[in-house]
Amino acid sequence: MSLLFTCSVDGGHPADLRVSDLLAKHEVRATFFIPPRRRAGQPFFTRQQMRELGQRFELGSLARSERPLTELSAREAGSDIFDSKRRLEDHLGRAVSGFAYPKGAYRQREIDLVKACGFRYARNLTTLRIDAGSTPFEMPVTMQFYPHFRGVYLCSFLGHGGWPQRCAGLRLALRHVGWMERLHAMLNLARLKEGVFHLHLKSAELEALALWAALDGFLACAAACTPPGNRLDNEQLFLR
Template sequence: MKRITKLWPGGKPKAFTLSYDDGVEQDRRLVEIFNKYKLKATFNLNSGIQHEGSFWVDKGIMIRRMNPEGLEALYEGHEIAVHSLTHPVLPDLPRELARAEILEDKRNLEQKFGYLVTGMAYPYGAYNAATIGLLKACGLEYARTVNQHLKFNLPENPYEWHPTCHHNDPELMNLTEAFLADGSPSLSLFYVWGHSYEFDVQNNWERIEEFSQRISSRDEVWYATNIEIIHYLEACGKLRFSVDCNLVYNPSALAVWIMVDDTVVEVPPGSTLQMQ
């Protein structure tokens, strides 16, 4: 019997992704760091309050959302996702208002950025079963929570996608070393989230610079946005194997990589391969 293991694109065993909320001015510096190290992130925006008049103060630090002009260029190469129209606690709203918060933010972001927006981060991390039902009805494919698990697990439920850790978690660098040292052949995923303004509030921009440098440029790691992770896992799940596993069919539009015994095999989209 063959040993078959699913791999990330390019035959890589590990994947890394990031998620940052609120569309604040500090994103400019954060994007510059991510681009420097060729990292990919998902940025979750509130289109109904995406202007410089939306601001607050934390420990004497001014936190201001950016005006929408020029955001297409700023976030180029990264993913834009829903964070609701005005950042309310969604489970506290009537169903109709919660639906509008989700759907109108999606509509605005799609019109602004010119592509399908199908991901989300829950405002305040708050959600329930009804919220998840609304996301599905609005055409969203995943939603990130704030419930970290300090592991490198794949999402069991894309609508309750728990990250590995927040960037300020004291275990961040230990987790980084453990992730890079892990020699397991099974798929692993390191997911870090936060808010860019926290680096000003905590006065620790050097933390994300050091972390980005350490996690970047690894041949065994696929660097992806949240939606790229979701779409690839969907494609993996659609692979069909013959009873003896000598044939594999990929009905999806994405190439999928697998390990057959000790050989890395690419299964092109729409193809059937015979495996010796």
């Protein structure tokens, strides 16, 4: 098996449309996780734009609240998860399979609630992984497309567990000073191990930090080393 590449975008921001154009340019598939409605003070694309994006890419659900579900009661969390699925499906006119845990925080209770609401898989924010995770409801990511300092990866490593699967990634993250060097090193590791590279990004951050050219270049490299049939959205990765 050769490298598998997937991308997930947390948003609902109008800049998602620019991300989608770059992904299409490099023939890379992705999943866009969308909240059910506009969040306070944040731009949000129209229902028509959402439908157009959904015709080109898989759309998954972000919770209604920005607070971690672990901070809510079981009733509040269940309502939040269910409402996010129902509203997005009403907008799109079709079923939605994937869910993203707010802030990446979850316990077994949240996994059970996500299953009960009819989702087929869920993505967390555990980084430095080059596999698809041990269960469909704990799908990790490899790296976020963001200029983090090296210390962020050490904090993430200590805070999220799963250390045996993440040690090699942590060593690479700490070895490289430049954040783009880290991304390329992790991509190469995933290629050599015939694993999974799961890129996580937020279009609002790309817009704010003017990272479009950098993303364009990285997607070109990812496409060059990933066979077209191995460029997957999150649901395809879960089904593989």
